[in-house]
Amino acid sequence: xxxxxxxxxxxxxxxxxxxxxxxxxxxxxxxxxxxxxxxxxxxxxxxxxxxxxxxxxxxxxxxxxxxxxxxxxxxxxxxxxxxxxxxxxxxxxxxxxxxxxxxxxxxxxxxxxxxxxxxxxxxxxxxxxxxxxxxxxxxxxxxxxxxxxxxxxxxxxxxxxxxxxxxxxxxxxxxxxxxxxxxxxxxxxxxxxxxxxxxxxxxxxxxxxxxxxxxxxxxxxxxxxxxxxxxxxxxxxxxxxxxxxxxxxxxxxxxxxxxxxxxxxxxxxxxxxxxxxxxxxxxxxxxxxxxxxxxxxxxxxxxxxxxxxxxxxxxxxxxxxxxxxxxxxxxxxxxxxxxxxxxxxxxxxxxxxxxxxxxxxxxxxxxxxxxxxxxxxxxxxxxxxxxxxxxxxxxxxxxxxxxxxxxxxxxxxxxxxxxxxxxxxxxxxxxxxxxxxxxxxxxxxxxxxxxxxxxxxxxxxxxxxxxxxxxxxxxxxxxxxxxxxxxxxxxxxxxxxxxxxxxxxxxxxxxxxxxxxxxxxxxxxxxxxxxxxxxxxxxxxxxxxxxxxxxxxxxxxxxxxxxxxxxxxxxxxxxxxxxxxxxxxxxxxxxxxxxxxxxxxxxxxxxxxxxxxxxxxxxxxxxxxxxxxxxxxxxxxxxxxxxxxxxxxxxxx
Numbered sequence: 001x002x003x004x005x006x007x008x009x010x011x012x013x014x015x016x017x018x019x020x021x022x023x024x025x026x027x028x029x030x031x032x033x034x035x036x037x038x039x040x041x042x043x044x045x046x047x048x049x050x051x052x053x054x055x056x057x058x059x060x061x062x063x064x065x066x067x068x069x070x071x072x073x074x075x076x077x078x079x080x081x082x083x084x085x086x087x088x089x090x091x092x093x094x095x096x097x098x099x100x101x102x103x104x105x106x107x108x109x110x111x112x113x114x115x116x117x118x119x120x121x122x123x124x125x126x127x128x129x130x131x132x133x134x135x136x137x138x139x140x141x142x143x144x145x146x147x148x149x150x151x152x153x154x155x156x157x158x159x160x161x162x163x164x165x166x167x168x169x170x171x172x173x174x175x176x177x178x179x180x181x182x183x184x185x186x187x188x189x190x191x192x193x194x195x196x197x198x199x200x201x202x203x204x205x206x207x208x209x210x211x212x213x214x215x216x217x218x219x220x221x222x223x224x225x226x227x228x229x230x231x232x233x234x235x236x237x238x239x240x241x242x243x244x245x246x247x248x249x250x251x252x253x254x255x256x257x258x259x260x261x262x263x264x265x266x267x268x269x270x271x272x273x274x275x276x277x278x279x280x281x282x283x284x285x286x287x288x289x290x291x292x293x294x295x296x297x298x299x300x301x302x303x304x305x306x307x308x309x310x311x312x313x314x315x316x317x318x319x320x321x322x323x324x325x326x327x328x329x330x331x332x333x334x335x336x337x338x339x340x341x342x343x344x345x346x347x348x349x350x351x352x353x354x355x356x357x358x359x360x361x362x363x364x365x366x367x368x369x370x371x372x373x374x375x376x377x378x379x380x381x382x383x384x385x386x387x388x389x390x391x392x393x394x395x396x397x398x399x400x401x402x403x404x405x406x407x408x409x410x411x412x413x414x415x416x417x418x419x420x421x422x423x424x425x426x427x428x429x430x431x432x433x434x435x436x437x438x439x440x441x442x443x444x445x446x447x448x449x450x451x452x453x454x455x456x457x458x459x460x461x462x463x464x465x466x467x468x469x470x471x472x473x474x475x476x477x478x479x480x481x482x483x484x485x486x487x488x489x490x491x492x493x494x495x496x497x498x499x500x501x502x503x504x505x506x507x508x509x510x511x512x513x514x515x516x517x518x519x520x521x522x523x524x525x526x527x528x529x530x531x532x533x534x535x536x537x538x539x540x541x542x543x544x545x546x547x548x549x550x551x552x553x554x555x556x557x558x559x560x561x562x563x564x565x566x567x568x569x570x571x572x573x574x575x576x577x578x579x580x581x582x583x584x585x586x587x588x589x590x591x592x593x594x595x596x597x598x599x600x601x602x603x604x605x606x607x608x609x610x611x612x613x614x615x616x617x618x619x620x621x622x623x624x625x626x627x628x629x630x631x632x633x634x635x636x637x638x639x640x641x642x643x644x645x646x647x648x649x650x651x652x653x
Contacts, residue, residue, distance in 0.1 A: 015062045015094055026618065027053060036067070043070040047077070069101040072108050075394055075413040075420075076276045081105040082326035099125070099391035103138065107366060108393055112142040137341075144385070145365035145393075155431070157389050159416070160409075160423045163226045164216060168209065169421035171411035172241055176248025176351050177403040178484055178514075181217040182224065183251060184411075185240045185424060211238045213253065232274050232363040233267060243293050246350055247404075247470055247480040252292045253277050262288045264303065271452075271475035272636035282319055282327030290314075291345045291398070295352055295458075302346040302355075303325060311335060314342040316357060334422055336380055337373060344368065350482040352402040352466070355380060358397040370410065372431075390426055403439045403482055404512040405430030436485040438587070440507050442517040443477040446495045447526045451478025453495040453519070458479055460488040461507075464572055473602045485509040493519040505584035518594075554643060558652050559613035565637045566651060568615040570622060572630045573604040585625040589618065605633070 016035065020028055030049055037046035047070035054063040063613050068084025071077035082105040085098070092098040103118035119139050126132055143317045164170060175182050193210030212234045216227040233239055233253065242264065243252040249269045254263040255277070263284045265277035283289060283308045292303040299321045304314050307330075315338040317330045318407075337343060339361030346357045353375040358368040362383060369391040371383040385391060390399075394413040401408045408429025411421050421505020444453040454473030458467045466487065472479040483489060485506045498521045518545045549557070572592065582652040586592055590607035606622070609615040615632050636651060 009515045012062070012094060012096070019060055023057070027056065038066065038070070043073040045159075046070050046151040047074060061091055064088055065091065065095060065098070065101075068105065069097075072101065074579070075415050075417075078105075078108040078415070079391075081108055082111075097122075100135065107138070107142060110145075110393075112145045114462075116142045141364055141366050144363035147363070153378060155390060155408075156427045158425045158427070159414075159418070160224070160425055162418075164224055165422045167419045169419050170214075170423050171421040172398045173245040173409040173411065173423045174241055174251075174398075174400060175402070177246045177480055178248075178441060179218070179402055179407070181215060181248070182409075183213060183215050183230070183241045183244055184227075185210045185242075185453075186214045186227075186229075187421075188419070190229075190421075191578050192234045210236065211240045213239050213241045218605070226320070230274060233277060242291050242398075243347075245294050245298065246296055246482055249471060249473065250298075252280075254290050261286065263288050264289050264292050266475065269473065271473065280327070283330065285330075288314075293347050295348050296350050296484075297352070297466050298470070300348075302333070302348060303330075304344045304346065305330070311338040312340040312342060312361065314344050316343045316346050329622045333380065336382060342368070345397045347398075347400050349401050349405075349430065349435065352437065352482075352484055354401075354430065354435075355383075356386075357383070357401045357403070358395075359383075360401070365391055367395040368397050370396050370399045386431070399426075401429040403435070403437065404514070405435045434514050436510050437512060438483045438485070438495060438504075438509055439512070439514045440481045440483055440517055440551065441514070442479060442519060444472040444479060444493055444495070444519045444521065445477050446498070446521045447523055448520070450475065451495050451521075453479075453493050453521065455479055455481065456492040456494065457483070458490045458492075460490055460503075461486075491517075495521050495523060496523075498523060503584070506587075509587060514591075515586055516592060548645070555612055555616055556620065559616070560611055561652075563651060564612050566646075567635050568612060569605045569607055569633050569635060570615065570619050570630055571603055571605050571633050572622060572627050574601050578631070585622075585627050587625070589622055608635075624637045 016031060020031055023031070027370055034046045034053070037043070037049070047067060050063055050067045050070060054060060054067050057063060064084045065088035068081045068087070071081040071084065078534055080132055082102070085102050085105050088095065088098070099118050099122035103115045103122060106112070106115035106118060112476065116139060118650045119135050119142070120419070123132065123135050126135065140286060159165060164182070164184070164186035166188055168186060168190070169204050171185050173182055173184045177397055187209040189209070191209040191212050193212075195209050213230045214227040215230050216224045219225055223434035238254075238256055240254040241251060242254045244250070251267045251269070251274060253265045253267060254262055255265055266280050267274045267277045283301060283303055285305060288306040290304055292301060294301060295550070300318055301621050302316060302318045304316050306314050310332055316333045318333055319327045319330045322328050337357065337466070339359060341359065341361030341364075343359045343361065346355060348355055355373045355375070356370060357373075358370055361372060362369075363385050365385065370386050371384040372386055373380045375381075390396065390408075390410070392412060392414065396410060396412050399408055399410040406428055409423060409424065411423050413421055414424075444451060444455070448454070451472065455470040455472060457470065466484055466489075470479060470481055486509070488505045488507060491502045491504055493502075493547065500519050500521050502517065502519065586606070592604055592606050594602055607615070607618055609618070612632070619630060619632055634638050634643060635645065643652070
């Protein structure tokens with residue numbers, strides 16, 4: 001986080017010469033190097049040099065002031081900034097920016113009332129217009145922070161920890177909607193390009209590492225595996241991941257080739273490999289573009305840009321997909337979102353109605369803060385600061401939220417972190433009213449082999465509400481689509497000349513639901529050999545007329561009993577070859593499971609229960625959902641068993 005004016009990074013050469021007059025030439029050279037960093041606001045480079053000189057020349061009040069001023073901008077040392085600056089109180093008449101930096105030190109330690117008083121005092125000494133505007137901005141930030149102290153979000157924030165976070169920097173975490181893997185940006189000792197020389201080239205030993213793109217997958221227990229670099233995307237320069245589409249098939253990158261402007265690139269997941277990144281036409285300009293996101297239907301791009309004609313430095317724009325497949329004219333998102341300051345890192349949630357972004361304007365409490373706006377009647381509402389503990393005095397950016405809203409992820413500089421930037425998890429990630437949508441996942445196969453199929457989704461009620469084209473992954477056939485609530489959809493799976501169409505309803509959905517819907521496409525040749533359906537009611541259905549007890553009597557007598565090695569499931573369908581099944585009927589029911597047995601019949605079941613009573617409750621719900629031929633199956637010692645046998649064997653007694 002840097003200052004907006006070099007007025008606040010002036011070196012007192014008179015003091016420097018006076019207090020270092022008896023130093024060795026080597027120490028004077030170090031001071032000169034650190035001063036150059038300070039004057040260009042490279043405080044993170046200047047601080048360790050000043051600190052090493054202060055350790056050698058203890059009691060040097062000017063050095064203490066410089067170390068304290070630099071410490072404001074490093075979360076690891078902010079608690080020391082105030083004391084170090086105050087130590088130079090006797091020199092403040094000779095330090096033009098003393099009151100300003102002391103005010104910033106107060107802010108860094110949450111002493112906002114003290115900071116306000118200090119800034120008001122500093123304003124009395126300043127006639128420069130730029131300085132006055134900067135101090136007024138800091139005053140606004142202090143007032144916002146005081147106001148937001150009483151409006152903290154109810155959220156738990158946890159460092160994501162190892163193996164993701166290291167002593168380097170990890171930031172911009174991005175995920176597909178199901179959080180099956182994570183892509184993020186890394187700077188550290190393992191960076192492919194090594195360490196870059198500092199911008200002003202005053203000390204080649206200093207500098208930051210080049211950025212690389214990393215990926216980590218979850219294991220079967222939901223833990224993050226050891227991250228790996230995406231070798232096909234990383235170069236010896238800067239390669240930063242900025243957004244991943246909701247289905248995980250499109251990755252957006254930020255690259256700066258050295259021409260002075262940054263651009264956004266796109267890479268597709270082709271099977272298990274990422275394609276060569278290409279610039280996005282219609283988004284990039286002759287100016288900086290650095291962050292981007294897609295709407296769930298992939299028809300609108302939101303991005304940040306420094307192009308002229310906006311409200312401030314960085315503004316958020318949007319562009320819409322045209323019928324010919326190109327992106328249309330970029331349109332500023334407007335004064336409701338953008339300010340005269342900077343707006344960056346937009347993220348549209350899977351519901352398509354919730355926008356998160358970062359801003360140094362609005363009522364920011366310091367640096368970039370995360371804000372939320374909701375789409376109401378076609379317009380974005382007035383954004384509000386999500387408050388503490390998510391927002392801090394540092395830059396808080398790139399906030400992303402899982403489809404179910406249970407978790408948010410972002411990067412931040414915190415004193416207790418592993419490195420300068422770490423990735424954190426926020427629970428819950430979406431505050432207020434729970435999200436209402438269906439995250440539809442599944443697998444597309446052609447003659448039982450996974451394929452990259454075209455998936456076309458069309459709204460049937462409000463036809464313009466949601467429609468789009470997606471693809472399954474060619475390596476494993478998996479796909480992911482987020483469907484908003486309150487609509488009926490037609491989903492078409494196309495591969496070669498064959499098509500499977502499925503109807504799906506979210507009309508009654510009022511919360512987050514995850515469902516699996518597989519699509520099996522078959523060639524005409526395969527269909528001739530294999531196509532016929534088995535009536536599910538004829539496969540292992542119980543004939544209760546042969547029992548000594550009726551089903552209601554069995555339910556009453558044994559409904560609450562838990563018996564070792566006995567559990568229950570509910571069969572909802574049986575097929576020789578998988579055909580259309582209305583998955584809308586599974587809304588509100590347990591996750592479905594399919595299994596093929598030795599008779600070559602594939603059975604579809606839901607749930608695994610310990611008691612007959614809880615199984616019956618779900619059975620009744622399944623029948624209300626329209627699965628009229630659903631029935632209960634008993635599983636004893638791993639085998640499907642009739643109730644007749646359970647009674648005869650004395651299992652039920």
